[in-house]
Amino acid sequence: MKGEKKPAFVTSKRKYLFCCDQKGMKRLTPIINKVMEENVSFEVVFLGEKEDTDISMWLRNQKMGTYLYIAMEWSKLEDFKHLAMEYGFSEEEMQFIGHGIRLIDVFCCKCHQKTKIDRGKLYKLMTTCSHCHLKLSVSNHYSPLRGSFLGYVTLETGSDRR
Numbered sequence: 001m002k003g004e005k006k007p008a009f010v011t012s013k014r015k016y017l018f019c020c021d022q023k024g025m026k027r028l029t030p031i032i033n034k035v036m037e038e039n040v041s042f043e044v045v046f047l048g049e050k051e052d053t054d055i056s057m058w059l060r061n062q063k064m065g066t067y068l069y070i071a072m073e074w075s076k077l078e079d080f081k082h083l084a085m086e087y088g089f090s091e092e093e094m095q096f097i098g099h100g101i102r103l104i105d106v107f108c109c110k111c112h113q114k115t116k117i118d119r120g121k122l123y124k125l126m127t128t129c130s131h132c133h134l135k136l137s138v139s140n141h142y143s144p145l146r147g148s149f150l151g152y153v154t155l156e157t158g159s160d161r162r
């Protein structure tokens with residue numbers, strides 16, 4: 001992944017929701033300004049100011065035609081995406097703007113535990129399972145069931161005999 005994605009303004013929605021942390025807020029400002037120009041209703045919720053349960057309630061009480069922007073650290077973003085989908089937001093009704101290091105989970109084929117790696121290193125990485133210490137080659141196969149990328153046993157090409 002190169003560069004960080006810029007949020008895009010999606011027009012003609014009934015209402016806009018912005019859920020963000022401080023850094024995410026900065027990146028959403030151009031969008032919020034546009035929404036204000038268009039005179040459409042919107043709400044901003046700061047992460048940390050509200051309890052997660054309040055955010056759940058907030059998402060649940062939204063009506064159809066609402067568009068959601070989520071801008072926060074990658075590490076938290078995935079949870080919020082799931083939360084939003086649980087409350088009926090589809091992929092077309094929301095946008096994610098992550099920042100910071102994006103960690104992904106690698107699923108160990110042997111012990112079935114997860115190990116976190118930097119997403120930037122996906123596709124070119126061998127990693128070691130943090131649980132059973134098996135050397136894993138990180139595949140680009142994402143398993144929605146496991147919520148992680150599948151790690152396979154590394155087949156050593158050279159001889160490891162000494």
Ligand SMILES: [Zn+2]
Pocket residue numbers: 108109110111112113129130131132133134
């Ligand atoms: Zn393992």
